[in-house]
Amino acid sequence: MYPYDLQIDGYRADKNEQWRIDRLRMVLGYSQALADIAGNEAFFRKIKALYDDEGTLNVTWFVPPTEDEKGFLNKAWNSVVTDFEAGEVVHL
Numbered sequence: 001m002y003p004y005d006l007q008i009d010g011y012r013a014d015k016n017e018q019w020r021i022d023r024l025r026m027v028l029g030y031s032q033a034l035a036d037i038a039g040n041e042a043f044f045r046k047i048k049a050l051y052d053d054e055g056t057l058n059v060t061w062f063v064p065p066t067e068d069e070k071g072f073l074n075k076a077w078n079s080v081v082t083d084f085e086a087g088e089v090v091h092l
Contacts, residue, residue: 006044006047006048006050007050007051008021019083023082024050024052024057026081026082027050027057027077027082028047030076030079030081032044032072034071035069035072038068043069045062046061047060047061048060055087056087056088057073057077057087057090058090059073059090059091059092060092061091061092065091073091
């Protein structure tokens with residue numbers, strides 16, 4: 001679905017927790033929509049990997065993100081649209 005070898009994975013995602021992968025896809029879509037509105041269409045190309053570690057979103061970047069780019073993911077991760085888990089977002 002997403003080009004550029006973007007890796008999406010989650011803790012225990014292979015053990016009846018496929019919802020973690022689905023949530024990460026929603027987070028990526030929501031954050032990209034926020035980026036599109038801000039005129040940052042290439043946003044998701046900067047992300048190397050997303051990993052759900054028991055409610056903490058770990059984001060690995062190819063290049064350092066801007067504060068706005070971090071904000072897109074923070075807003076998406078903590079949104080009711082994406083299950084509102086309200087965990088921490090760690091940028092690597």
